[in-house]
Amino acid sequence: MARRVAIIGTGHSKFGVRNDVNIAELAYESIRQAIDEAGIEPSEIDFAFVSNVGGWSSEPLPAVVALEYAGLTGVGTMRVEAACSSGSAAIKAGYDAIKSGEADVVLVLGVEKMNESPTPTVVEFIGRAGNYFWEFQNFGLTFPGYYALYATAYMAKYGATEEDLCRVAVKNHYYASLNPKAQFPRKITVEHCMQSRYIAWPLKLFDCSPITDGSAAVILASEEVAKKVTDSPVWIKAIGTASGTSNLSRRTDFTHLEAARKAAAMAYKKAGIDPENPVKYIDVAEVHDCFTIAEIMAYEDLGFAKPGEGYKLIREEQTYIGGLIPVNLSGGLKAKGHPLGATGISMAVDLSRQLLGRVEKGRQAPIKNGVALAHNIGGTGHYAYVTIYSLDKPREA
Amino acid sequence: MSTQREQADMFFKQLEEFTKTMKQSVGIPLVMDQKTGVAMWYDQRELKLKFLISIEKTRKFFEALSEGKVLATKCKKTGKIYFPPQVDCPDAPDSEVEWVELPKEGELLTYTIINTKPYSFGHYPDYTVGIARLANGVQILAWVRETDPKKLRVGMKVRLEVVKREPEGYLTYELVPVEE
Numbered sequence: 005m006a007r008r009v010a011i012i013g014t015g016h017s018k019f020g021v022r023n024d025v026n027i028a029e030l031a032y033e034s035i036r037q038a039i040d041e042a043g044i045e046p047s048e049i050d051f052a053f054v055s056n057v058g059g060w061s062s063e064p065l066p067a068v069v070a071l072e073y074a075g076l077t078g079v080g081t082m083r084v085e086a087a088c089s090s091g092s093a094a095i096k097a098g099y100d101a102i103k104s105g106e107a108d109v110v111l112v113l114g115v116e117k118m119n120e121s122p123t124p125t126v127v128e129f130i131g132r133a134g135n136y137f138w139e140f141q142n143f144g145l146t147f148p149g150y151y152a153l154y155a156t157a158y159m160a161k162y163g164a165t166e167e168d169l170c171r172v173a174v175k176n177h178y179y180a181s182l183n184p185k186a187q188f189p190r191k192i193t194v195e196h197c198m199q200s201r202y203i204a205w206p207l208k209l210f211d212c213s214p215i216t217d218g219s220a221a222v223i224l225a226s227e228e229v230a231k232k233v234t235d236s237p238v239w240i241k242a243i244g245t246a247s248g249t250s251n252l253s254r255r256t257d258f259t260h261l262e263a264a265r266k267a268a269a270m271a272y273k274k275a276g277i278d279p280e281n282p283v284k285y286i287d288v289a290e291v292h293d294c295f296t297i298a299e300i301m302a303y304e305d306l307g308f309a310k311p312g313e314g315y316k317l318i319r320e321e322q323t324y325i326g327g328l329i330p331v332n333l334s335g336g337l338k339a340k341g342h343p344l345g346a347t348g349i350s351m352a353v354d355l356s357r358q359l360l361g362r363v364e365k366g367r368q369a370p371i372k373n374g375v376a377l378a379h380n381i382g383g384t385g386h387y388a389y390v391t392i393y394s395l396d397k398p399r400e401a
Numbered sequence: 402m403s404t405q406r407e408q409a410d411m412f413f414k415q416l417e418e419f420t421k422t423m424k425q426s427v428g429i430p431l432v433m434d435q436k437t438g439v440a441m442w443y444d445q446r447e448l449k450l451k452f453l454i455s456i457e458k459t460r461k462f463f464e465a466l467s468e469g470k471v472l473a474t475k476c477k478k479t480g481k482i483y484f485p486p487q488v489d490c491p492d493a494p495d496s497e498v499e500w501v502e503l504p505k506e507g508e509l510l511t512y513t514i515i516n517t518k519p520y521s522f523g524h525y526p527d528y529t530v531g532i533a534r535l536a537n538g539v540q541i542l543a544w545v546r547e548t549d550p551k552k553l554r555v556g557m558k559v560r561l562e563v564v565k566r567e568p569e570g571y572l573t574y575e576l577v578p579v580e581e
Contacts, residue, residue: 023434023441062444124409128519137454138485139542142566142573143530144515144522152513153532160511160555205514205550251485253532253542258511 008398009102010230010237013042013223014353019341020187021119022217027063028073031115034221034346035074038111042223043233046074049223050107052081055094055114056345059129060121070115079111087133087382088294090114091220091348092389096243098224108226114350115219116343126215133383135250148204148212148295150252150384155206155297157258164300164315166206170197171318172296173210173338178324180335182367187216187341211296216341220349222356227397238356241375241394244271248385259312261385264305268379271390272307275375275398282307282377283329286392288358288369290351292381293336302379303331306390325369333358333367348389351378355393371395406523416443458488461500466572469563473539474498484539503541505561507533509576512545512553524568533559533576545576552578 015037022030039046054067063069067081086093091114098110118126130147132140139145158164174194180186197210230237246266249255256262272279277286291306293299303314308329317323323331334340334354337347355376357363374395381388403411420430420443430443456463465472473484478496484503490496512531515522522528531545531553541561547553558579566573 021436023437024439122409122412124405124518124520124523127517128521131519135485140519143542143544144519144525144528145530146515146517146519148517149513149515149530153511153530156513157511157555201516202514203517205516207513251542253484253540255540258532 008227013038015221019218031070034219038221052111053094055090061117086387089380089382092380114346116345151295152204162312168315169296176336176338180339186335213337213342216343218343241392242274244390263388267388267390289377291379348380504536507535
């Protein structure tokens, strides 16, 4: 029989250039917090899913390295990879394990140590994340480059401007300035952003998420366990998933991410959310703003705005607190930082704390429905995960 | 001005030299973070990554480049054209594919100019990557021979050409803007 799944503990490290810790020490910052918060014994953990992309960091088996350091050797584990959405993939794996009855308590850890390699090497690794042989080998795309292809097509079709893209960065830096865990806790202006150098035309430095070290963890539990240890569980209400072609040349257009649309439709259907008007149900969202254009496309792919009108939402400041729907109150990937494997779990941590009214003043969304949404994309719409979190127990498991 | 590759190589060279003196003085390859002063170990092992990738089944594609042709595969049963070429048609698993030449004429769907480059592309000046839709509807991603954003626009006509990529000296293809 399918069972309900709750988040009973959360942990989050400071994001940034973390040359002060190795990968295991960085992971433990979040593991320790999550176990403490959950109020469980480490021995109660049935399985540990570890999200990590790697390549740029020295340990090829981060799952066992992190578990050994944390005194958790012995528990079953695996590394989970879905590019930048590895964290949400690991949460899905943990969710499925509990839902099916295979496990009662699961640790989901995300950790990434990107600054062990110099920037050109990191740029190379992420640039290869698409179709290596046909699109990287000869043409040297970069991650900003992939999204720039979308930005060019989007701006040409709908008339959005580089200033509109910068407005996303301004919002996310503003909220990061209120988040002590953020890599860049400082405000910027549209002018700052417009004056920054091009990384992949038309995307500039301030349109791009940084190279980040960081970790995040959640403890997931069955309803039975959750009931015993906490009176404030956050439930995983629904998960929608999809994938996109590895070759960008095989996409039908470059103004939206089809995989994100599919994942959203699946999540909305499972959660009983009207896809025509999802903002009526959702209090707060974290969306995958690896680049500013990605946040604008996310508004549309999630149904917060009609196709071609996403840039108007940010122009009218509708995604600030008090607007139509507050988005990326953590600072987003853009300014909180984007340690690939930790990102999806960081979204889960921040949204859980949002729903429980626990985040810093100034970036706390008003919680009316008790529903939050995480939109986590791997690669350039290669993988998509949309996860709905709620305070109310899902009606069906 | 040095290339991004030269700058990256310089970074490693400086690390090597610095850690050499550290190994002599304190016995380990110690590096201090320039901003925070925290201690780091400079890796004493180096891994070279260069792959051997099978092209046996799509060999025709690579052979045709020397004749100036860019090929795709077409499923005999469904008529679907595959680019990049693949030799199986999952929609009709019992069918075979045949090789067809891609038309040269196309239209640019989108583009970007890569300023910050991957390490292995760090020796090139800035380059433009675009996706074009060819006359038969097939889409192809390649470099576009124009790096001035003012001279590029979505919808512009481009021509698919086989070119030799230098300094490596191997055949590949490129999109060339057509004067209108």
